[in-house]
Amino acid sequence: MTNPENFADHREAMIRFSQIAGALGSAYIFTHEKKYVEALLPHLNGWFIDRETMMNPNLLYGQSIMG
Structure with a gap:
């Protein structure tokens, strides 16, 4: 459950990247x-x-709601 x-745009971008990389690979x-x-x-x-656009995740800003 979410x-x-x-804000889900980054998750959607990551999913799209994995689809592109998988298809091209x-x-x-x-x-x-x-x-x-x-x-x-x-x-x-x-x-x-590219330092201007690269992903640099930080788990301090991640979240999860148990249950």
């Missing part, structure tokens, strides 16, 4: 075409490398 008033595994890796690189850069 609080419907919670799988496409590369099956085809060995470099274009799929090249399409994934901007996403990886944005999430993990």
